[in-house]
Amino acid sequence: MPLVKYSTPTDLKEARFTGGLLARRQQIALDTTIPATMAKTIETGRLDAFRLTWRPGQPKKPHVFWDSDTAKVLEGMAGALALRPDPALEAEYDRWVDLIVSAQQPDGYLNTHFTAVEPEKRFANLHDWHELYCCGHLIEAAVAGYTLLGKRKLLDCLCRYADYLVSYFGPGKHRGWPGHEEIELALMKLYRVTGKEQYLELAQYFVNDRGTEPHFFIEEEQTQAGGSWHCTQNQTHAPVRRQFTAEGHAVRAMYLFAGAADVAGATDDQELLQACEAVFENVRTRRMYITGGLGSCFAGERFTTDYDLSNGAMMYAESCASIALVFFCQRMLNLTGEEKYADVLERTLFNGVLAGISLSGDRFFYTNYLEVDENLCCYNDGSPVRKEWFDCSCCPTNFARFLTQMQQYVFSVGDTELRLHLPVDVEIRHQFANGMVARLAVTGGYPYHGKVSIAVLEDGEYTLSLRLPGWCRNAVVEVNGERVYAGAGGKYLPLTRKWSKGDCLTLGLEMPGEFIRCNSKVTTNAGRVAVMRGPVVYCVESRGLSGEVRNFLVDTDRPPELAPAPEGLPSDAPALRLFGQLEQPDETEELYFVGRPRCAPCTALAIPYALWNNCGPTNMAVWLRTTGASA
């Protein structure tokens, strides 16, 4: 039985959003995020860095990670062009590609910093200098340009660079591990579109050599021997296949294990897959915020220990880490077919990822706090307001490429099976290897609404597997009015039929607003509840409350009631009215005192977490106090 069970079609045009949340967010990306990040890439000198004309003393010195930003925006441009032809954008795309390709050295090497600034330091410090990370992002951009637009120029260029890496790194050649992983999953993409085994072998080398003895970073003298913090920080504390917990820098860890999952699948490496599964389970059950945010500590932007998930000033939950978790989930879902991966994927996508970008499409969070209060010091980036750009601008550029390609998470396919992961409003057309075509129109407004209709648009015989989400306790599936399933979620429901044009399926996912508790080992959430409806995590902003959210106590005996979205937020995203008490501000200025706070009845409007901070600065909380801690 092959390790890889399902695959995501290479041609992302097989799914096209037709309305609702993801269509809206993608439209904003096309209209705003892509132009905004392109402008920043140009304005900051990141694009012109490829001219290689920087000289000492000049401004805009190419930074070691700049190429990755340019590559990610370029990948986003490819995604945008695939969704909506735009001659001006395409011309600009071609200009960027020409510029990038022009910077390639005769031996295939391609990096602005280590060509224009410190050419003598090529591959001298893999631990710190993001060289292979930049290469990985250029490869991803090249693969996107080829698969989405059919453009080969950048792909050929990056193949030459990859060939150079193949000639340089590996057994019998130079040892080397990237300090910031990314090259692994990129080489696997390159392998898949080119079929060239050497890219698979190099990815395999990077995954398999990492963390083995002798320790390359100690040999490279970038890490002190015994510096366990540094080793865990970049996942070199043990061979990758001996890593069973998520450690260190969250983005790096997820990029690594996404790449490792690719390698495991392509090489039928059961042992490596088991490590991936263990790391995922550690994330899912111990180290993941309810939003799919990852990284409990701003210092090191990293995982810490099991159940250490504080909500405020300390936390990180970098936007890129949630995006990376989606990558990892997608690969594991295809490898195993297990529904739990889709649960984490959609939790992360609808909450942790989308919170990172404003509704306007041009403001970004680096850190995604679950609690914001003016009395909490935000240690890493000052006030929690989305910003246009960052010196280290990985998050904005990640959104540029993520949002324009997120239709890839809607479904996967097997030989004669189409697995619908996200029943969002979408049109799907997939042709199986046997020639049979699945063509479907999904509507209903998921994830904000739970009544999904699936219209069959073309005759065909295949298995349509509907995901019944793990959060759903009561799912009902009907085919042409006939009930074929009623029960709990947490699985895929395979429906094998000769489907006819005009067939209609309905998927009813009961989706009440609910109070969610946290494992009490997470001390910070003890006695608190979060509010979810389906896969959507809610929060309460102080804005609109008659007091501060820190003083609001929700009465968990009164279920949340659906309410219209407040002004300024998309009207299809229902709010939830919560009932409870508001503690009255202390009249004393004392810090510590004897006495009981007075309370008054109060309602609060909870909104989807991904939409917070779109109507002006405000305090906010996901985990709410309750009127009775044990009630």
Added chain:
Amino acid sequence: MPLVKYSTPTDLKEARFTGGLLARRQQIALDTTIPATMAKTIETGRLDAFRLTWRPGQPKKPHVFWDSDTAKVLEGMAGALALRPDPALEAEYDRWVDLIVSAQQPDGYLNTHFTAVEPEKRFANLHDWHELYCCGHLIEAAVAGYTLLGKRKLLDCLCRYADYLVSYFGPGKHRGWPGHEEIELALMKLYRVTGKEQYLELAQYFVNDRGTEPHFFIEEEQTQAGGSWHCTQNQTHAPVRRQFTAEGHAVRAMYLFAGAADVAGATDDQELLQACEAVFENVRTRRMYITGGLGSCFAGERFTTDYDLSNGAMMYAESCASIALVFFCQRMLNLTGEEKYADVLERTLFNGVLAGISLSGDRFFYTNYLEVDENLCCYNDGSPVRKEWFDCSCCPTNFARFLTQMQQYVFSVGDTELRLHLPVDVEIRHQFANGMVARLAVTGGYPYHGKVSIAVLEDGEYTLSLRLPGWCRNAVVEVNGERVYAGAGGKYLPLTRKWSKGDCLTLGLEMPGEFIRCNSKVTTNAGRVAVMRGPVVYCVESRGLSGEVRNFLVDTDRPPELAPAPEGLPSDAPALRLFGQLEQPDETEELYFVGRPRCAPCTALAIPYALWNNCGPTNMAVWLRTTGASA
């Protein structure tokens, strides 16, 4: 009206503990802490550093802060000898002094690192290299040796060093600010015992020049211009007299303002005093843990923002910071006579300070967490277990000198007034300038017990001012059986009498176990209570509970009940029995779930916070969840 209202007698032998908490802790210091820290000082090479024989390549290279550790232990040895003559210890004391003095350079300079290791870098980096900090601690040790033991050798030596500083720093000479303050309060001590104005003037210079423009640390090129974090970190973001909040490194801030208060008092500088008062109020009402711990963030060991007082992994509350707060309080109490300074002093002494050292006297906390759980990552120093020593061992050495001299906090005097701050078990003998003698025996077991007896042991006419603590809502004072006061605390009660031998006063301080709430702006404590009895903060250890303290919910409708101290803890320290519920551990391994935790009735034994972690490793919490958050 002079700025300085009261003073602490120079001769600490005027008060002598006779029993109870402070006597016990001091006895442990004599028996264990002093020998243990002496041994470590020798073993680590800190003492032998004064031989100036270190050569490149050898181990035990004198570190820039080593001299301060040796000085603090030496100061502790002087304190110990004053309490209990010990010829062997005295010989060792003299040997240390000889060794230290032998390292003095012909020009008076005295520093092991910048003589033996980097002589060319003398005063080259005041920002980072602790040179003046080391000098300050040597001065403090010298003053203690002189005032407690009458030994002049080290004092004369440090006067020569101070004279050298006077010739080097100041207006028209070199500018300079210490990166780590300490020299200011030390020079003020030297000024007080020698009467030499130049030491006052140099202290005044260090306080008044600090933070003025042009910014010395920018001139010194140790701080980036505009690096506001660095400027606040060492209190150079504004002139000291324009600082009204407690910023940056907590120990540095408190040492600075202790010295600034000294300078304000000695120079009748009302403006400087107002800055000290503002900083103190900011600490007291916004930035102080309930234990008197200071510093909410391990990164920078620093103050953060108002009401940012998280309890666990993030916090610092360095033992030295609480010790420094006691220093600051003592000075402000003498300057102003206001009772609130004594409140913070005793809160800090009985809780934040004493928690930092084990009952065995040879184990120390650097960080004093208010919440410990195995699921919280302790970012700064790993597991929360007291340790014998640290590479940077400021805390253990601070205990060596603090514990042997803490009788200085018991009372202050005015012209004909004795103000009893801490009614602990103590014998006091003070002779006023007019020849009148106050001789008193205080008993009752304070702070663990609230019925204090004060026996007059000698005839005399003076004002005895009894402190009625701010935490006490019902204080009763009787003189020879006659009630002279009944009412709330928060003041001093002056009793002017011709006192006769055999007079007996009783001070009844009602001291119920109480639930304390925190200003709700401290989001982390919202809905939680702490338990105090008098000035003593309690905590609950998981050890002894049938579950984890994170799952214990206290019922605040049931007052704490006195209970015998648990085995292993001093029998005079009552425990408090709390009633409530214990949440049953989740049966699911899920991180997030729908459902309500089951509860079962449960009692918990709270013990004084200062005694926690003396019976083996355990989880612990000061701020407890409640059965009803709004009840």
